[in-house]
Amino acid sequence: MIQERVQVRYNTIECSGYYRMGLTCHSDYRRAKPGQFVMLRVVDGMNPLLRRPFSIHRLIRSSAGAVEGLEILYKVVGTGTERLADCRRGDGLNLLGPLGRPFSLPERPAQVFIAAGGIGVAPMYFLTETLQKKGFDISSCVVFIGGRSKDDLLCMNDFFAIGVKTVNITTDDGTAGEQDVVTGPIERAVKEGRPDVIYACGPLPMLRATARMARRYDIPCQISIETMMGCGIGACLGCAVSAAGGGDKYLHACVDGPVFNAADIDL
Ligand SMILES: Cc1cc2nc3c(=O)[nH]c(=O)nc-3n(C[C@H](O)[C@H](O)[C@H](O)COP(=O)(O)OP(=O)(O)OC[C@H]3O[C@@H](n4cnc5c(N)ncnc54)[C@H](O)[C@@H]3O)c2cc1C
Numbered sequence: 429m430i431q432e433r434v435q436v437r438y439n440t441i442e443c444s445g446y447y448r449m450g451l452t453c454h455s456d457y458r459r460a461k462p463g464q465f466v467m468l469r470v471v472d473g474m475n476p477l478l479r480r481p482f483s484i485h486r487l488i489r490s491s492a493g494a495v496e497g498l499e500i501l502y503k504v505v506g507t508g509t510e511r512l513a514d515c516r517r518g519d520g521l522n523l524l525g526p527l528g529r530p531f532s533l534p535e536r537p538a539q540v541f542i543a544a545g546g547i548g549v550a551p552m553y554f555l556t557e558t559l560q561k562k563g564f565d566i567s568s569c570v571v572f573i574g575g576r577s578k579d580d581l582l583c584m585n586d587f588f589a590i591g592v593k594t595v596n597i598t599t600d601d602g603t604a605g606e607q608d609v610v611t612g613p614i615e616r617a618v619k620e621g622r623p624d625v626i627y628a629c630g631p632l633p634m635l636r637a638t639a640r641m642a643r644r645y646d647i648p649c650q651i652s653i654e655t656m657m658g659c660g661i662g663a664c665l666g667c668a669v670s671a672a673g674g675g676d677k678y679l680h681a682c683v684d685g686p687v688f689n690a691a692d693i694d695l
C-alpha cells in the first residue's frame with residue numbers, strides 16, 4: 429500500500445456526469461489486481477476531508493510495458509466527485525492504494541459472464557483485460573452492461589476492442605438495448621449455457637438479484653460491493669457488511685472485500 433501525491437494526467441468527460449481520469453502513480457501498481465481500489469482526495473483544502481474510494485479501471489503503461497499511471501472512471505454524485513471533476517492536467521491529488529481483495533481468476537479455461545450496472549463497469553474492464561492478458565479466450569466471455577438510460581452505459585466499445593464478442597445492453601427506460609434489468613438477459617443466457625463463474629459489480633439490488641440467480645443455478649459468483657468508506661484500510665469500521673448465515677458476524681468491505689464470494693455475505 430502506497431500513499432503518495434500524484435498528478436492528474438487527464439480528466440475528460442466520458443458522457444454527461446461521468447469522467448475518466450488518468451493519474452500518475454508509483455510503479456509498484458504493476459502488482460495491482462482487478463477489483464482493487466484506491467482512496468483519492470483533492471490535496472488542497474479540507475472539503476471533503478476524507479478520501480473517496482474508486483476502483484482501478486485500468487493501468488496506464490508505457491510503450492515498453494512499464495506502469496506509469498492508473499485510470500479511474502467516475503460518476504459525479506456529491507462534493508468529492510464534484511471536486512475531482514474540476515481537476516485539470518497537472519493538479520495534485522492524494523492517492524492511497526492499491527487496496528482491498530481483488531477478483532479471483534479462474535484456474536483453468538472457463539466460460540465467464542461479466543455483469544456491470546452503471547458505474548459498476550469501472551472494475552470490470554480491468555478484470556476483462558487481465559483475463560485476456562493471462563491467455564483466457566476472451567471471445568467466449570459474455571459481458572452484460574445495464575444502466576438507467578443510454579447515458580449511463582459506458583465502455584461498450586472498450587470491451588469489443590480487447591476481443592469480447594458479445595456485449596448485452598439493457599436500460600431501465602429502453603433508450604438503448606433491451607428494456608430490462610441487467611439480470612434479465614443474464615438469466616436467459618444461463619439457461620442456454622451455464623457459465624463457470626459470474627463476476628458482478630453494480631448497485632445493491634442488481635448484486636442481490638445476480639447473487640440469488642447464481643445460487644439458484646449453483647454458479648460461483650463474485651461480487652464487488654460499493655459501501656460507504658471512511659478510511660479504506662480497516663481502521664474506522666465504517667464499511668461493515670453482514671456475513672452470511674445470520675448472527676452478528678460482520679466483514680469489512682475495505683479489507684475483506686470489496687470483492688466477495690456472493691455466498692459469503694448477506695446482501
Ligand atoms: C470499493 C469501491 C469502489 C468504488 N469505485 C467507484 C468507481 O470506480 N467510480 C465511481 O464513480 N464510484 C465508485 N465508488 C463510489 C464512490 O466512492 C462514491 O460515489 C464517492 O465516494 C462519492 O463521494 P462524493 O463526495 O462525491 O459524494 P458524497 O457527498 O459522499 O455522497 C453523495 C451521495 O452519494 C451517496 N454515496 C456516496 N458513496 C456511496 C457509495 N459508495 N454507494 C452508494 N451511495 C453512495 C451518498 O449517500 C450521498 O447520497 C466506489 C466505492 C467503493 C466502496
Ligand code: FES
Pocket residue numbers: 656657658659660661662663664665666667668680681682683
Ligand atoms: S472503510 Fe474504514 S474500516 Fe473499512
